[in-house]
Amino acid sequence: xxxxxxxxxxxxxxxxxxxxxxxxxxxxxxxxxxxxxxxxxxxxxxxxxxxxxxxxxxxxxxxxxxxxxxxxxxxxxxxxxxxxxxxxxxxxxxxxxxxxxxxxxxxxxxxxxxxxxxxxxxxxxxxxxxxxxxxxxxxxxxxxxxxxxxxxxxxxxxxxxxxxxxxxxxxxxxxxxxxxxxxxxxxxxxxxxxxxxxxxxxxxxxxxxxxxxxxxxxxxxxxxxxxxxxxxxxxxxxxxxxxxxxxxxxxxxxxxxxxxxxxxxxxxxxxxxxxxxxxxxxxxxxxxxxxxxxxxxxxxxxxxxxxxxxxxxxxxxxxxxxxxxxxxxxxxxxxxxxxxxxxxxxxxxxxxxxxxxxxxxxxxxxxxxxxxxxxxxxxxxxxxxxxxxxxxxxxxxxxxxxxxxxxxxxxxxxxxxxxxxxxxxxxxxxxxxxxxxxxxxxxxxxxxxxxxxxxxxxxxxxxxxxxxxxxxxxxxxxxxxxxxxxxxxxxxxxxxxxxxxxxxxxxxxxxxxxxxxxxxxxxxxxxxxxxxxxxxxxxxxxxx
Amino acid sequence: xxxxxxxxxxxxxxxxxxxxxxxxxxxxxxxxxxxxxxxxxxxxxxxxxxxxxxxxxxxxxxxxxxxxxxxxxxxxxxxxxxxxxxxxxxxxxxxxxxxxxxxxxxxxxxxxxxxxxxxxxxxxxxxxxxxxxxxxxxxxxxxxxxxxxxxxxxxxxxxxxxxxxxxxxxxxxxxxxxxxxxxxxxxxxxxxxxxxxxxxxxxxxxxxxxxxxxxxxx
Numbered sequence: 001x002x003x004x005x006x007x008x009x010x011x012x013x014x015x016x017x018x019x020x021x022x023x024x025x026x027x028x029x030x031x032x033x034x035x036x037x038x039x040x041x042x043x044x045x046x047x048x049x050x051x052x053x054x055x056x057x058x059x060x061x062x063x064x065x066x067x068x069x070x071x072x073x074x075x076x077x078x079x080x081x082x083x084x085x086x087x088x089x090x091x092x093x094x095x096x097x098x099x100x101x102x103x104x105x106x107x108x109x110x111x112x113x114x115x116x117x118x119x120x121x122x123x124x125x126x127x128x129x130x131x132x133x134x135x136x137x138x139x140x141x142x143x144x145x146x147x148x149x150x151x152x153x154x155x156x157x158x159x160x161x162x163x164x165x166x167x168x169x170x171x172x173x174x175x176x177x178x179x180x181x182x183x184x185x186x187x188x189x190x191x192x193x194x195x196x197x198x199x200x201x202x203x204x205x206x207x208x209x210x211x212x213x214x215x216x217x218x219x220x221x222x223x224x225x226x227x228x229x230x231x232x233x234x235x236x237x238x239x240x241x242x243x244x245x246x247x248x249x250x251x252x253x254x255x256x257x258x259x260x261x262x263x264x265x266x267x268x269x270x271x272x273x274x275x276x277x278x279x280x281x282x283x284x285x286x287x288x289x290x291x292x293x294x295x296x297x298x299x300x301x302x303x304x305x306x307x308x309x310x311x312x313x314x315x316x317x318x319x320x321x322x323x324x325x326x327x328x329x330x331x332x333x334x335x336x337x338x339x340x341x342x343x344x345x346x347x348x349x350x351x352x353x354x355x356x357x358x359x360x361x362x363x364x365x366x367x368x369x370x371x372x373x374x375x376x377x378x379x380x381x382x383x384x385x386x387x388x389x390x391x392x393x394x395x396x397x398x399x400x401x402x403x404x405x406x407x408x409x410x411x412x413x414x415x416x417x418x419x420x421x422x423x424x425x426x427x428x429x430x431x432x433x434x435x436x437x438x439x440x441x442x443x444x445x446x447x448x449x450x451x452x453x454x455x456x457x458x459x460x461x462x463x464x465x466x467x468x469x470x471x472x473x474x475x476x477x478x479x480x481x482x483x484x485x486x487x488x489x490x491x492x493x494x495x496x497x498x499x500x501x502x503x504x505x506x507x508x509x510x511x512x513x514x515x516x517x518x519x520x521x522x523x524x525x526x527x528x529x530x531x532x533x534x535x536x537x538x539x540x541x542x543x544x
Numbered sequence: 545x546x547x548x549x550x551x552x553x554x555x556x557x558x559x560x561x562x563x564x565x566x567x568x569x570x571x572x573x574x575x576x577x578x579x580x581x582x583x584x585x586x587x588x589x590x591x592x593x594x595x596x597x598x599x600x601x602x603x604x605x606x607x608x609x610x611x612x613x614x615x616x617x618x619x620x621x622x623x624x625x626x627x628x629x630x631x632x633x634x635x636x637x638x639x640x641x642x643x644x645x646x647x648x649x650x651x652x653x654x655x656x657x658x659x660x661x662x663x664x665x666x667x668x669x670x671x672x673x674x675x676x677x678x679x680x681x682x683x684x685x686x687x688x689x690x691x692x693x694x695x696x697x698x699x700x701x702x703x704x705x706x707x708x709x710x711x712x713x714x715x716x717x718x719x720x721x722x723x724x725x726x727x728x729x730x731x732x733x734x735x736x737x738x739x740x741x742x743x744x745x746x747x748x749x750x751x752x753x754x755x756x757x758x759x760x761x762x
Contacts, residue, residue, distance in 0.1 A: 036597075036598035036600065036607075037596065037597070037598050037609075038595070038596075038597045038598065038612065039595035039596055039597070039612060040595040040612055040728075041579070041592070041593060041594050041595040041611065041612045041613055041728040041729050042579070042592055042593040042595070042728070043579070043580040043592040043727060043728050043729075044580075044582070044592060045579065045582060045590040045591060045592050045593065046593060049593040052578060052579045052591045052592065052593055052594060053593065053594055053595075053596070054593045054594065054595040054596065054612070115712075120706060123575060123703065123704070123706075124704065126574050126575050126594075126596075127575065127700040127703065127704060129574070129596055129609045130571050130574060130575075130608070130609050130696050130699075130700055131696070131697065131700055133598070133607045133608060133609055133696075134693040134696050134697060138607065139605070142607075171697055172701070172704075173700065173704070174700065174703075174704030175704060176706075
């Protein structure tokens with residue numbers, strides 16, 4: 001086969017295929033950045049634009065592609081694949097599409113390498129530009145940011161399409177015949193996106209295990225890296241240096257990898273349990289920052305600055321950690337995330353945080369920096385909560401949130417127990433009933449159960465539902481309604497008259513009496529009206 | 545030589561006509577444009593670089609890539625605008641066809657003008673629909689977006705068959721194959737024609753008029 005090809009042609013062909021592969025990866029990843037791409041046409045040839053197309057080279061993408069190729073070229077039986085997947089803020093991931101650059105044995109001996117093959121490869125790249133905007137992942141990638149990010153992974157070898165779910169579609173971008181084989185570029189994309197919604201709220205340990213296994217099972221050592229489709233300029237790349245990282249280009253990849261998966265998970269959870277107070281403080285911080293981070297990530301595609309979670313060399317659990325790092329640290333481009341690091345050590349919380357009602361968190365953020373007394377109170381309550389159900393940091397956070405509107409310490413607690421976020425846990429609301437006579441017992445269960453329900457449901461789902469019940473609780477403590485002069489305040493007034501007393505006419509014994517009386521007096525009244533019938537008639541006349 | 549002819553059909557709302565046509569025409573032109581040729585002494589030439597640009601449609605859930613060339617975009621918009629006006633003003637049931645034809649010029653002896661020999665014709669049949677309410681429009685946005693996606697895949701499929709393409713010309717012949725009037729890119733020689741079918745069948749006269757105009761153009 002190769003004997004028909006002159007050495008120069010062979011050399012040219014290899015070069016063309018190599019650069020075609022690199023440009024293919026660039027086009028695909030850039031199409032999934034979530035931004036509109038625009039490159040300028042240039043009438044004067046620069047000599048550096050391969051295939052006469054202006055396609056930017058993102059250095060880390062080129063690096064990843066070269067690493068995956070490891071000096072080889074796509075050939076027969078050796079395909080280069082770019083896998084695009086989606087990762088939600090909760091840690092669920094899903095493969096969206098796999099682009100495959102393959103070669104089959106069908107050779108076209110007569111084709112001219114330096115001319116026809118080159119031009120056809122150029123045409124194929126243009127087709128790739130067009131097709132990358134047509135598959136469903138394009139629209140998803142344009143909307144990435146808050147809730148999910150798009151990751152890419154390059155691997156070399158056999159094509160793996162099992163992660164695309166059932167019923168995946170294939171679209172062929174094009175083919176180019178060469179003297180050594182026919183290059184084929186195609187895309188297999190997922191059509192069934194139902195996977196995401198069913199796994200949205202699963203945040204227990206088995207899910208983390210599955211994610212780890214997901215990457216551990218990959219047979220290829222050099223391709224466990226999932227990378228965000230996020231563009232960094234060369235300048236930003238150079239500015240980033242991390243201790244312990246051998247190659248500055250490795251920053252992106254090694255930051256995603258952490259210490260071996262099992263170890264990593266255990267360390268995380270242990271730290272969590274061993275230092276409850278600090279964990280509480282962390283969770284106090286994280287919601288705020290988490291929200292801020294996610295906003296900023298969405299609005300500005302800043303550089304990703306991974307925190308040094310450990311000796312970052314292995315590629316396990318990359319996407320999980322990576323994405324969280326992505327989501328959380330994207331806030332300040334270039335600022336070392338030292339203060340936030342402890343929270344990064346607890347991805348479990350990160351996994352939960354975003355689902356804990358960003359809207360709720362927004363509400364509570366202003367309240368957060370308030371008095372230390374409040375914090376102390378909350379901490380004490382949270383330790384109380386922790387005693388009730390230790391493994392759930394989320395509970396603590398809810399405590400924190402409910403306490404946001406509590407602006408007075410102990411005396412409030414005694415006078416109006418509804419101020420206590422843990423009113424639900426208090427065995428009886430005695431104080432409550434003493435002060436608020438008119439509040440009926442049926443009222444308090446309504447008040448208590450949402451809170452109880454929310455705190456308990458955290459164990460199971462921890463979804464955003466409970467927070468809406470928290471809002472109900474807040475109504476009982478109206479802001480700015482305290483008046484030291486009057487014994488009664490708006491909240492108490494509201495509670496008092498929320499359920500007004502029964503009308504006397506509706507009470508059974510009274511109504512029964514009145515009925516009997518009415519019946520007795522009826523004949524007398526009738527007789528009276530009969531006497532005065534003329535007067536009534538005259539009155540009616542005047543009305544007409 | 546046989547002229548390759550491809551027909552694409554779309555049904556769109558009247559406000560979507562411009563974007564739908566631009567999307568398809570630009571996708572075709574992306575594949576049928578090269579960088580500017582710069583001929584060197586030994587009969588070799590170098591080719592400029594073609595840039596690309598993502599365009600989002602406003603009335604359709606769709607995005608496409610076009611060549612980064614304002615001149616080319618302006619020419620397309622002008623043709624598509626004329627087509628849309630004709631389509632909307634014809635008073636017909638809103639069926640029309642716009643054709644993008646790639647041709648080569650063949651020099652003829654005097655007094656005959658150069659022949660234009662098409663080698664590829666893309667015809668886009670448009671059916672304008674009118675919708676009653678916003679909900680239908682929203683559905684139409686998405687549906688037309690999907691349809692255009694399918695059309696792009698069709699276009700790419702045809703182009704990647706690598707059927708006849710004019711030979712790369714020498715410097716003296718380049719104007720017979722390429723449109724060299726643009727500053728930054730060099731599409732193959734093309735022309736855009738359209739015809740509106742209405743109940744009276746006046747479409748024939750429109751086409752004839754254009755054909756005569758083209759033939760007489762020197």
